[in-house]
Amino acid sequence: GDSVTQMEGPVTLSEEAFLTINCTYTATGYPSLFWYVQYPGEGLQLLLKATKADDKGSNKGFEATYRKETTSFHLEKGSVQVSDSAVYFCALSPFKGQGAQKLVFGQGTRLTINP
Amino acid sequence: GAVVSQHPSWVICKSGTSVKIECRSLDFQATTMFWYRQFPKQSLMLMATSNEGSKATYEQGVEKDKFLINHASLTLSTLTVTSAHPEDSSFYICSARGAYEQYFGPGTRLTVT
Numbered sequence: 001g002d003s004v005t006q007m008e009g010p011v012t013l014s015e016e017a018f019l020t021i022n023c024t025y026t027a028t029g030y031p032s033l034f035w036y037v038q039y040p041g042e043g044l045q046l047l048l049k050a051t052k053a054d055d056k057g058s059n060k061g062f063e064a065t066y067r068k069e070t071t072s073f074h075l076e077k078g079s080v081q082v083s084d085s086a087v088y089f090c091a092l093s094p095f096k097g098q099g100a101q102k103l104v105f106g107q108g109t110r111l112t113i114n115p
Numbered sequence: 116g117a118v119v120s121q122h123p124s125w126v127i128c129k130s131g132t133s134v135k136i137e138c139r140s141l142d143f144q145a146t147t148m149f150w151y152r153q154f155p156k157q158s159l160m161l162m163a164t165s166n167e168g169s170k171a172t173y174e175q176g177v178e179k180d181k182f183l184i185n186h187a188s189l190t191l192s193t194l195t196v197t198s199a200h201p202e203d204s205s206f207y208i209c210s211a212r213g214a215y216e217q218y219f220g221p222g223t224r225l226t227v228t
Binding site: 004036041042043044045046049089101102103104105106107108 | 119149151156157158159160161164208210212216217218219220221222
């Protein structure tokens with residue numbers, strides 16, 4: 001079945017460091033890919049998405065490119081801030097373009113940024 | 116953005132009792148809501164899809180008689196854990212389906228003693 005694997009945390013970085021959180025997936029067909037962020041005490045929020053191969057999703061300085069050849073959707077940010085401390089989830093929807101449908105999640109990566 | 120609430124945020128109950136968790140979409144109507152379960156350091160696992168006015172659709176391996184889902188209105192879905200046991204202790208998260216994405220509640224921590 002469909003699955004998502006993301007790098008284990010926790011990840012601890014200093015402010016202004018470069019961030020990469022790896023995510024790979026297994027799916028049949030042409031899934032849509034997502035990154036969600038969960039700040040302490042809050043629900044998951046959609047951070048960015050890509051619905052087809054070679055699409056790049058971006059938001060708040062974060063980027064991720066849908067790589068079909070490597071089945072990957074790695075999250076990157078050039079200069080992290082303390083406010084980026086949160087848990088990040090990679091996810092896929094088996095239905096192309098349908099983020100409102102069933103989602104399959106990775107295990108989450110806890111990110112802590114120190115000032 | 117759209118807001119989804121859950122109540123309670125945490126609950127402790129005794130083994131054998133039942134617990135109800137509410138999920139509400141506060142500023143939009145949701146014909147579909149989803150219930151997820153999250154174990155420590157593990158991903159969210161979809162338990163069931165809740166459709167307003169009809170029976171929920173459960174994922175394989177989820178006991179529908181144990182996890183009762185009712186979606187009685189366009190803004191409210193409830194999950195009842197019946198005859199709870201310690202192995203049911205977990206973090207339960209709901210989401211409400213919007214036009215293009217799901218909006219997630221903050222989760223409910225259930226501890227069964």
